[in-house]
Amino acid sequence: MTLRTASLSLSFPDLPCDLDLLPTSAYLVGGAVRDALLGRKGAYVDLDFVVPEKSVETAQQIANYHRAGFVVLDEARQIARVVFPQGTLDFALQEGATLDKDLRRRDFTINAIAYNFCQQQAIDPLGGIQDLQRGIIRMVSPENLKDDPLRLLRAYRQAAQLGFQIDNDTREQIRLLAPLITRIAAERVQSEFNYILAHDLGNKWLQYAWEDGLVTPWFPTVDREKFAEIESVAISAKYLVNKWHNFGENCPKWLYLAKLATLVTQKPEIAESELEKLKYSRSHIKAVTATVKHLLYLQTLTSPLSLREQYFFFLEAKKVFPILATRAMTVGVDSAILIPLIERYLDKNDLVVHPQQLLTGNDLLQELQLQPSPIIGYLLTEIKIAHIEGKVSNKQEALEFASELLKRN
Numbered sequence: 290m291t292l293r294t295a296s297l298s299l300s301f302p303d304l305p306c307d308l309d310l311l312p313t314s315a316y317l318v319g320g321a322v323r324d325a326l327l328g329r330k331g332a333y334v335d336l337d338f339v340v341p342e343k344s345v346e347t348a349q350q351i352a353n354y355h356r357a358g359f360v361v362l363d364e365a366r367q368i369a370r371v372v373f374p375q376g377t378l379d380f381a382l383q384e385g386a387t388l389d390k391d392l393r394r395r396d397f398t399i400n401a402i403a404y405n406f407c408q409q410q411a412i413d414p415l416g417g418i419q420d421l422q423r424g425i426i427r428m429v430s431p432e433n434l435k436d437d438p439l440r441l442l443r444a445y446r447q448a449a450q451l452g453f454q455i456d457n458d459t460r461e462q463i464r465l466l467a468p469l470i471t472r473i474a475a476e477r478v479q480s481e482f483n484y485i486l487a488h489d490l491g492n493k494w495l496q497y498a499w500e501d502g503l504v505t506p507w508f509p510t511v512d513r514e515k516f517a518e519i520e521s522v523a524i525s526a527k528y529l530v531n532k533w534h535n536f537g538e539n540c541p542k543w544l545y546l547a548k549l550a551t552l553v554t555q556k557p558e559i560a561e562s563e564l565e566k567l568k569y570s571r572s573h574i575k576a577v578t579a580t581v582k583h584l585l586y587l588q589t590l591t592s593p594l595s596l597r598e599q600y601f602f603f604l605e606a607k608k609v610f611p612i613l614a615t616r617a618m619t620v621g622v623d624s625a626i627l628i629p630l631i632e633r634y635l636d637k638n639d640l641v642v643h644p645q646q647l648l649t650g651n652d653l654l655q656e657l658q659l660q661p662s663p664i665i666g667y668l669l670t671e672i673k674i675a676h677i678e679g680k681v682s683n684k685q686e687a688l689e690f691a692s693e694l695l696k697r698n
């Protein structure tokens with residue numbers, strides 16, 4: 290088997306380690322070679338090296354020399370990582386007897402190019418450089434997709450990230466193999482979905498992945514309309530960013546959660562189990578299910594909420610309000626209902642969203658000579674609402690209001 294080689298000088302200005310420490314037989318592989326050939330630069334250095342022997346020892350030596358972090362990632366496959374503040378270098382033992390065999394076990398041709406720093410030479414047995422030039426994601430073989438079905442989803446994620454197309458035969462194979470995606474550890478699937486959701490072009494590729502059968506096993510109620518909704522989620526978020534400075538800061542996170550809240554079944558318990566299956570964190574699950582729940586509520590309303598209703602609404606919905614507002618705009622909740630809520634939320638001094646306590650439970654116990662009981666909580670709530678409604682404005686008035694309430698009940 291002849292290796293297709295090309296003399297090439299790739300530059301890695303952010304390389305955190307001394308090149309002289311690399312064994313001459315070390316080859317850079319995977320995403321770093323692909324991205325360098327494309328002139329793409331990530332925020333984080335993530336370099337994968339393949340060596341024919343002593344991968345763990347090599348990593349250890351480089352870590353020692355630079356006083357960098359060192360961790361063995363996979364004892365059986367002899368993969369170790371050197372950790373620098375600006376990124377990581379992974380060293381793996383070549384899989385198979387030769388580098389060529391190692392490259393032929395990988396997912397796509399564009400990811401199966403190796404680069405040797407000493408010889409300044411690229412090894413490209415599968416025509417990856419040509420595919421890079423054409424912007425095509427092409428499988429190495431159907432067997433390789435079967436070997437690790439996460440690769441099915443990686444195709445769409447990388448197409449989104451690189452602005453590439455998936456080759457027709459590859460997409461055909463992916464459709465055939467799509468049911469295998471359920472065999473993959475949920476954490477790995479989640480991470481691919483997260484990349485896709487976070488990317489501007491992600492929606493289009495998520496829709497293709499859905500058309501090809503890779504989304505339904507995880508989000509069974511997704512249909513074509515959902516993708517139109519996800520598209521407008523981004524537009525709603527832009528509207529909110531313009532209105533609200535704080536939203537801008539957290540926009541990527543909220544936007545991503547609003548997209549996730551679009552994908553799940555619009556019933557809180559079912560949404561919860563879908564996200565649990567994908568091993569989402571408790572805080573993500575809580576945010577999404579609360580969004581689904583409050584959205585259903587807003588959709589049932591036929592007229593604006595009273596101040597009292599708004600108080601109870603924000604008590605529960607405040608934490609997820611930006612996500613909820615993004616979703617609510619998307620599904621067309623009546624603006625007569627929604628806009629006043631948004632305006633309120635944007636006002637830092639708004640009493641409905643940020644109710645003030647004119648007095649404490651202890652004040653009530655002492656001044657009105659009460660015993661501790663649930664009545665205290667009830668009174669405190671009613672005082673807050675009376676304050677919002679402009680019926681009381683200081684501690685004295687609040688006490689009088691509370692004793693009136695007690696007399697009436």
Ligand SMILES: Nc1ccn([C@@H]2O[C@H](COP(=O)(O)OP(=O)(O)OP(=O)(O)O)[C@@H](O)[C@H]2O)c(=O)n1
Pocket residue numbers: 318319320321335337394395396397400401437439440443
């Ligand atoms: N399921 C996978 C994961 C990875 N790889 C191979 O391992 C390399 C490094 O993997 P990873 O860092 O996960 O992906 P990258 O392609 O480098 O993409 P990213 O920019 O996300 O790091 C890939 O390029 C590919 O050659 C693979 O064949 N199959």
Ligand SMILES: [Mg+2]
Pocket residue numbers: 319320321335
């Ligand atoms: Mg990588």
